[in-house]
Each structure stands twice: as C-alpha cells, then as structure tokens.
Amino acid sequence: ETFKRILAHKGVVGVIIVNFDGIPIRSSFADSSLTVQYCALIQQLAHKSRSAIRDLDAGNDLTFLRIRSKKNEIMVAPDKDYLLVVVQEPCDQP
Amino acid sequence: MSQVKLQESIVTSSRPAAAGQSAANASKKARQSRKGFYASGLYASRATSGVSSRKSGEEKGVWSKYPRLPNDQGGEDTPKPLLEDDKKVSYDTKETMESPLTEADLEADVDIEISETDTIWLLDIKPKLVNPETDGDLAELIKQRNEAYKALLADKVGNDKYVAREMNTLEATKMTKPCQTDEIGRSEFGNTASGWDMFDSFQAQLEKEKADRFEKKTDEELAKEAEQQQGDDPLEDNRRPLEPTSKSPAFVGRQSTTPSVLDSEFGTVRESVAMTAEEQAQLDAILTSPKLKQTLFIIERAVVQNNSQNLLATYRHLPIIELDKTGDSEAEASQALLVRQKSGASLSPHLAYLWRYSCPAVKGQAVTCMVWNKQNKDILAVSYGKHEYEPEMKNGLVCCWSVKNIQQPERVFRTKSGVTALSWSTQFSYLLAAGLFDGHVLIFDVRTGSQEPVFDSYLSPGRHFGPVRQLEWVRKEAGKHEETQEVLVSASSDGRVIQWSIRKGFEFKELMKLKRVTTVLPGPSQKQKQQKADALISRQASGSSMAFNPNDKNVYLVGTEDGNLHKCSCSYNEQYLESYFGHSSPVYSVKWSPFLTDVFISCAADWTINLWQADRTRPVTTMGSSTKSINSLSWSPKSSCIFACVNDGQLEVWNMAHSTLDPIITEPTDEDTGRYTHVLFSDNSDSLLVGDAQGNVQVFKLENMPSAPKNQAEALDRVIQLALKTELNASQTA
Numbered sequence: 001e002t003f004k005r006i007l008a009h010k011g012v013v014g015v016i017i018v019n020f021d022g023i024p025i026r027s028s029f030a031d032s033s034l035t036v037q038y039c040a041l042i043q044q045l046a047h048k049s050r051s052a053i054r055d056l057d058a059g060n061d062l063t064f065l066r067i068r069s070k071k072n073e074i075m076v077a078p079d080k081d082y083l084l085v086v087v088q089e090p091c092d093q094p
Numbered sequence: 095m096s097q098v099k100l101q102e103s104i105v106t107s108s109r110p111a112a113a114g115q116s117a118a119n120a121s122k123k124a125r126q127s128r129k130g131f132y133a134s135g136l137y138a139s140r141a142t143s144g145v146s147s148r149k150s151g152e153e154k155g156v157w158s159k160y161p162r163l164p165n166d167q168g169g170e171d172t173p174k175p176l177l178e179d180d181k182k183v184s185y186d187t188k189e190t191m192e193s194p195l196t197e198a199d200l201e202a203d204v205d206i207e208i209s210e211t212d213t214i215w216l217l218d219i220k221p222k223l224v225n226p227e228t229d230g231d232l233a234e235l236i237k238q239r240n241e242a243y244k245a246l247l248a249d250k251v252g253n254d255k256y257v258a259r260e261m262n263t264l265e266a267t268k269m270t271k272p273c274q275t276d277e278i279g280r281s282e283f284g285n286t287a288s289g290w291d292m293f294d295s296f297q298a299q300l301e302k303e304k305a306d307r308f309e310k311k312t313d314e315e316l317a318k319e320a321e322q323q324q325g326d327d328p329l330e331d332n333r334r335p336l337e338p339t340s341k342s343p344a345f346v347g348r349q350s351t352t353p354s355v356l357d358s359e360f361g362t363v364r365e366s367v368a369m370t371a372e373e374q375a376q377l378d379a380i381l382t383s384p385k386l387k388q389t390l391f392i393i394e395r396a397v398v399q400n401n402s403q404n405l406l407a408t409y410r411h412l413p414i415i416e417l418d419k420t421g422d423s424e425a426e427a428s429q430a431l432l433v434r435q436k437s438g439a440s441l442s443p444h445l446a447y448l449w450r451y452s453c454p455a456v457k458g459q460a461v462t463c464m465v466w467n468k469q470n471k472d473i474l475a476v477s478y479g480k481h482e483y484e485p486e487m488k489n490g491l492v493c494c495w496s497v498k499n500i501q502q503p504e505r506v507f508r509t510k511s512g513v514t515a516l517s518w519s520t521q522f523s524y525l526l527a528a529g530l531f532d533g534h535v536l537i538f539d540v541r542t543g544s545q546e547p548v549f550d551s552y553l554s555p556g557r558h559f560g561p562v563r564q565l566e567w568v569r570k571e572a573g574k575h576e577e578t579q580e581v582l583v584s585a586s587s588d589g590r591v592i593q594w595s596i597r598k599g600f601e602f603k604e605l606m607k608l609k610r611v612t613t614v615l616p617g618p619s620q621k622q623k624q625q626k627a628d629a630l631i632s633r634q635a636s637g638s639s640m641a642f643n644p645n646d647k648n649v650y651l652v653g654t655e656d657g658n659l660h661k662c663s664c665s666y667n668e669q670y671l672e673s674y675f676g677h678s679s680p681v682y683s684v685k686w687s688p689f690l691t692d693v694f695i696s697c698a699a700d701w702t703i704n705l706w707q708a709d710r711t712r713p714v715t716t717m718g719s720s721t722k723s724i725n726s727l728s729w730s731p732k733s734s735c736i737f738a739c740v741n742d743g744q745l746e747v748w749n750m751a752h753s754t755l756d757p758i759i760t761e762p763t764d765e766d767t768g769r770y771t772h773v774l775f776s777d778n779s780d781s782l783l784v785g786d787a788q789g790n791v792q793v794f795k796l797e798n799m800p801s802a803p804k805n806q807a808e809a810l811d812r813v814i815q816l817a818l819k820t821e822l823n824a825s826q827t828a
Contacts, residue, residue, distance in 0.1 A: 002387065002390040002391060002394060003390060005394065005502060006390065006393060006394050006397055009394070009397050009398060009401065009501065010401050011397075011401055012397060017386070051288050051290065054288070054289070054290030054293070055288055055289050055290060058289055058290045058293035059293075064392070064396075066396070075393055075396050075397070077389045077392065077393055079386075079389060082386065084386070084389050084390065084393060086393050086396075086397060088397055088401075090401075091401060
C-alpha cells in the first residue's frame with residue numbers, strides 16, 4: 001500500500017523496515033548484503049542520535065532523522081519496535 | 095561533754111528545713127556555747143577567718159548530725175559526707191555576727207587558730223576481703239587473676255621481653271598436579287546506563303507503582319507477576335544470550351535498547367537462524383501496526399517534499415536552495431538561471447505553473463468545488479463529480495490534499511453520487527460537509543479518515559431533491575441559553591434553502607423557498623413578452639449559488655438559475671429583502687468582497703461578471719471578455735480589486751483598478767486539461783488553484799502582481815464610484 005507508493009516515487013532508491021534486533025523485515029534492495037549493511041550501520045547511528053537527544057533532555061525523544069550526503073539522502077524514522085529507512089536520490093521534478 | 099551538749103543543741107537547730115526564727119534562736123545558743131569553746135575574736139573578724147577554720151568549726155557541728163561510728167581505737171570511723179551542707183549554719187552565723195561587732199572588737203588582738211583541714215575523699219573503694227577457708231573457689235579465682243595481672247604487668251609491650259628476631263623456616267617441597275575440568279564459560283557483558291535510560295526505568299517503575307496502587311494488588315500477586323516475567327526470560331535468552339537473566343520486575347517489561355547495539359554486530363550471524371513462530375508473529379504485528387502506517391505517511395511526505403523542494407519553496411515565498419549534484423550541477427544551474435531570467439524579464443503579472451494535484455483515482459471526473467480548510471491553510475478539499483447533468487450518475491469523490499504531499503491525497507472519501515459542493519466548518523475544523531448531486535448532504539470527519547460520514551441526510555425528510563449547489567457553515571447566535579453554534583446552510587436546485595444543525599442528530603430547518611420573481615428590467619417589450627410566454631415548470635426558482643455576508647450572518651445572497659440574485663434574511667422565510675437583476679442565465683457563483691461589506695460580485699453563464707453594490711438593484715459594472723460561460727470566480731484575499739474567474743476555455747485574472755474591460759492575465763487551457771471548472775485563491779501564498787474537467791487541480795503562482803493598495807476598501811470604492819460616474823455619463827449622453 002503506502003509502502004509500494006513510496007517505492008514508486010521518483011528518486012527513491014530503497015526502503016527498509018528493520019526491527020529492534022537489527023533484522024530487516026522488509027527490504028526493497030535486491031542485494032541482501034547491502035540491506036544488512038544498511039541495517040547495522042543505520043541502527044547504530046539512530047541509537048546514538050537518540051541517546052544524544054535524550055541525554056540533553058530526558059523527556060525528549062527522537063522522531064525523525066535525516067542525513068543528506070552528496071549523492072543521496074537517508075531518512076530514518078525510529079520507533080519503539082522498529083526502524084524505517086528510506087534512501088532517496090535528489091531530483092527536482094515531482 | 096560539751097560536745098554532747100553541742101550535738102544536742104545543733105540537732106534541734108537543724109531540724110527545721112529553712113532558716114527560720116527557731117533556727118536563729120537555736121544557733122544563738124550554739125554560738126554562745128561555741129564562744130565558750132573558742133576565743134570570741136574568732137568570729138568577730140570576718141575578714142581574717144579562713145575558710146578552713148570556719149569550716150572546721152562548722153563541720154564539727156554538721157558532722158555531729160550523722161550517726162557516729164567510733165571504732166575500736168577510739169578514733170572516728172564515720173564515713174564523712176562528701177558534700178558539706180553548711181549553708182544554713184553559715185547564714186545564721188553571719189546574722190549573729192553583726193550585733194557584737196564594735197569598734198573595740200576591731201582593735202582587739204585576734205588569735206587565729208589553724209588546724210588541719212580534712213582530707214577530701216574522691217574515690218574510696220574498699221578492698222574486698224575474701225576468706226580462703228570459707229569461699230575456696232572464689233579465692234582461687236581471685237588468686238589466679240591476681241597472678242595473671244602480675245604477669246601482664248611484667249610482660250606488657252615495651253617490655254624487654256619483646257625483641258625483633260629472625261627465624262629460618264624450612265622450605266616446603268612443591269609438586270605440580272594437573273587436573274582437568276570443564277571449560278569455564280566466559281562471557282563479557284557491558285552496559286552503560288545513560289541519563290535517559292535511568293529516566294525510562296524510573297518512569298516505568300512509577301507507572302507500575304501507579305498501576306499497582308490503582309488496582310490494589312497484594313504482595314503475592316506481585317510476586318507471581320515477577321515470577322512470570324522471570325519465566326519469560328529464558329525464552330528471550332535464546333535470542334539474546336548476552337542479556338543478564340536476573341532483572342528486577344520493573345526493568346523486565348521495558349524494551350531495552352542497549353542490548354540491541356551489541357546484537358546488531360551479531361545480526362549477520364543471526365540471519366542464518368531460522369525465524370521462530372514467535373518472531374514471525376511479532377514481525378506481522380509490526381507490519382500492520384498503525385504506528386507504522388503513520389510513520390510511512392510521514393516519510394512519504396518527506397520523500398515527496400524532497401523532490402518538489404523548489405516548487406514548495408516558491409509556493410511559500412522562500413528562497414530556492416540549489417542542491418549540489420555531481421555532474422548535473424552545471425546544467426541544473428543554467429536551467430534555473432534561465433527560468434529566473436524569464437520571470438524577471440516579463441514585468442507584467444503572469445502565472446507560473448507550479449504543480450498539479452492529480453491522482454489516478456480522480457481521472458476523468460470534473461472538479462466541482464475546492465475549499466481551503468479554515469484552520470490549516472495547507473489542507474485543501476476538492477470534490478469531484480459531474481459539472482453538468484449527465485445521464486449516468488457516477489460515483490463522486492472528495493479528496494483532501496495537502497501542500498506537503500503533492501502526489502497523493504491524504505484522505506479520500508467516496509460517495510454514491512457526484513459531489514457538487516463542499517465546505518469546511520470553522521467551529522470544528524475537521525468537519526467537512528459535502529453536498530451531492532442527488533441532494534444529500536454528508537458530513538465527514540477527516541481526522542479518522544473513515545469512509546462513513548459522521549452525519550448524513552439520507553433519512554432526513556427535509557432533504558433536497560435537487561443537486562446541492564452551495565454549502566456554507568455559518569456561525570449563528572442562537573438563543574440566550576445557547577452559545578454560538580454553527581449551522582450548515584445548503585442551497586439547491588430544488589429551490590429550497592435549508593439550514594442544518596448538528597447539535598442533536600442532523601436536524602433541518604427550512605430557511606427559504608425561492609420564488610420566481612419577474613424581472614423588472616426596463617427594456618423593450620420583447621422581453622416582457624418572453625416572460626409571459628415562459629411556461630413555468632415549477633413555481634420555485636432553483637438556486638445555483640449562495641453566499642453569506644461575512645459581516646452579517648443573517649443575510650445571504652442567493653443566485654438563481656433565472657439569473658436573478660436575491661438578498662434574503664434568515665429571519666424571514668417568505669420574502670426577499672432585495673432582488674438584483676442583471677444576469678440572464680444561471681448565476682454560477684456569487685461572492686461578497688472580503689474588503690467592502692456591501693459589495694459583491696457574480697458570474698453567470700451569460701459570459702458576464704457583474705459587480706454589485708448591496709443597495710443598488712442594477713449592477714455597478716459588467717465585465718466580460720469571452721464568449722464562454724463563466725463557471726467560477728474568486729476574490730483575491732490580498733487585494734480588493736483583484737479577482738479571478740474561470741470559463742470553459744481560460745483562466746482570467748482581473749484587476750478592476752487597472753481596467754474593467756480586460757483581464758490582466760489570461761491563461762488559456764491546454765487540450766488535455768479540459769475545461770476549467772473552478773478557481774480558488776490561496777490565502778497564505780500568492781497562488782491560484784484551478785480545477786478542470788479532467789480531475790486535475792493546477793497550482794499557479796502569481797508573479798509580478800501589483801501590490802495591494804494601502805486602503806483596500808477605498809480602492810474598491812473608487813472603482814465603483816468611477817463606474818457609476820461613467821454609467822451616469824453614458825445614460826445622460828444617451
């Protein structure tokens with residue numbers, strides 16, 4: 001449903017849903033090693049950023065994480081049970 | 095013997111507790127008797143009498159109070175008192191001392207007797223005498239202790255007996271003996287408790303405590319719970335062997351994220367492990383959870399926004415950020431430059447196409463109405479249906495689009511027949527009312543997004559029989575006991591204006607029945623003949639548009655299919671307040687000016703737009719530029735003299751201050767977009783939205799528009815005055 005729609009958007013390279021263990025539940029990457037790599041690295045980063053936010057103010061929590069790099073953009077939506085990762089390449093046409 | 099006498103006398107004197115008269119008398123005697131004992135001068139010279147002498151004398155007196163123990167040798171063995179209680183006696187002696195003191199006494203020689211003071215006993219422990227014959231055991235014990243004490247005194251530290259000496263010990267022979275054991279399993283575990291970790295734990299504990307207090311659990315139940323949770327641990331251990339198994343009950347329940355950090359390194363290893371049924375169930379739960387949907391929703395917005403960053407920036411009047419891209423950067427930059435040059439070159443106002451709202455679901459349906467949400471100006475509700483009557487009734491659609499996601503509508507509601515009118519409520523900004531082609535009125539709640547309308551008029555007896563042409567939410571001042579409530583007013587082609595209230599159920603109240611009014615146009619008799627020849631199909635006129643006065647909520651305008659406009663009031667449902675004649679075909683849209691309270695504008699299928707003033711039954715000006723029926727118009731919220739209208743072939747923006755003969759912008763439609771059916775200005779940005787018959791809503795940005803005049807009302811007024819003047823001139827000259 002919405003998952004497929006996001007995939008169909010312009011510029012989207014892939015979407016991954018990771019559970020809290022680090023196991024990818026759903027992935028749109030055909031290459032599984034790439035998926036696993038993304039999972040592990042992104043999860044660590046999300047955890048680190050979440051702890052940074054919470055150390056500053058214990059009542060706060062991370063809702064969204066966006067990393068823009070030269071070639072693409074990684075969007076991470078962390079949650080209690082899972083982690084949603086979307087990788088997108090920039091393009092100007094909708 | 096005198097001692098005895100003394101004793102007697104003193105005893106009698108010391109009996110009364112306080113120093114009284116009898117004591118004084120008695121002490122006098124004593125004194126006298128004492129005088130016989132010592133030299134009289136002793137007491138006379140107070141200054142020289144030492145403490146010791148006095149004490150000794152008095153002591154003797156006090157001493158004799160106690161029972162005396164003469165021992166064998168004749169000496170005194172009485173235990174002497176530790177504290178001398180001689181105050182009473184001393185006072186008495188002081189008193190008596192005053193009287194005998196004379197000058198002669200002072201000169202006389204004084205004999206001083208010094209005697210030894212008594213020893214003051216501070217500690218007196220009598221030695222215990224033990225008879226060895228009678229108490230044999232005790233005597234032995236004591237003897238031993240005495241011996242031991244003597245020995246200790248002799249041997250204590252510092253004694254010569256303690257000296258440092260070296261000794262040589264034998265070396266014990268060593269022998270290695272191997273032994274085999276099971277491998278001792280080692281595992282390392284590290285954990286850091288960050289500030290928020292502790293916060294989480296305490297929160298969980300607090301909540302648990304609250305729950306416990308609320309439910310009043312007994313200790314036993316708590317213990318059982320703890321046991322159960324401990325029991326769950328072995329299951330978890332299969333997947334997380336590094337986690338410590340002993341946890342306090344408060345911590346077990348929470349999802350600890352710290353182990354997951356370690357686990358991610360082992361993620362690759364675990365890939366090969368087959369998923370257990372429990373894990374599968376959990377995954378399914380995650381996939382179908384509403385939270386995931388919410389997150390996906392937000393991410394989709396982000397993704398789309400990334401793509402359309404520039405467009406959204408122009409919409410919001412923000413500067414466009416150029417993204418650095420490898421390789422394409424030059425081409426991109428030059429392209430952007432071109433666009434900017436183009437817009438900069440033409441100084442006349444024009445429209446820049448931004449994006450279009452379109453999705454496969456709405457293809458082929460005409461846009462019939464567009465309204466912005468009253469509270470959140472980024473949300474747009476668009477209704478789709480048939481614009482004109484068509485033999486087959488198709489399903490209608492209402493979509494809620496947002497500026498944040500220009501690819502996909504955020505809410506979609508399907509209706510049984512085409513939707514012809516929409517309106518957002520102001521009191522409850524999540525209620526959206528839709529009027530259908532078959533006369534029903536539905537109210538949707540966009541928060542839930544459910545397909546079922548919150549209210550509908552299917553069962554209401556007073557519903558419309560013709561398509562609902564216009565809906566509007568009006569804030570009415572209700573009775574004294576009620577606060578202002580909002581009611582929904584609908585005008586439809588069956589000639590009735592109905593007011594719906596949503597307080598209890600969906601009640602209706604008929605406001606108005608539109609009657610046909612014969613037009614009173616001065617003109618050639620041809621017209622009059624035409625009127626008489628008209629076979630009246632129905633006695634009622636059919637309303638095709640409606641507008642409530644923004645200042646006075648009781649007054650509203652209704653446009654009919656005859657071309658007449660009527661001003662009506664909610665209080666009267668029989669008569670019109672005023673009728674305006676000017677159009678000869680159905681009035682498709684009538685709108686009050688947001689700046690001048692009594693000016694409104696109307697457009698009709700007779701190719702004209704009329705500007706009216708509320709107290710004049712004839713239009714102030716008539717505008718028209720093409721030969722197509724004008725379907726919709728909208729005032730600009732920023733400038734009082736600007737409005738946009740849309741006809742079958744093009745979109746026109748008029749500036750009345752500039753010219754009433756020609757629009758300032760015309761934008762012709764393309765082949766594939768079809769007829770334009772509806773136009774709407776955007777409140778929070780300089781944009782214009784146009785809906786067409788193919789289901790697209792295009793968003794244009796207005797550029798180089800003339801800035802709004804300082805006094806909007808005045809500007810419009812000037813236009814009107816000018817128009818009236820020209821008309822007057824025209825009629826005068828004619």
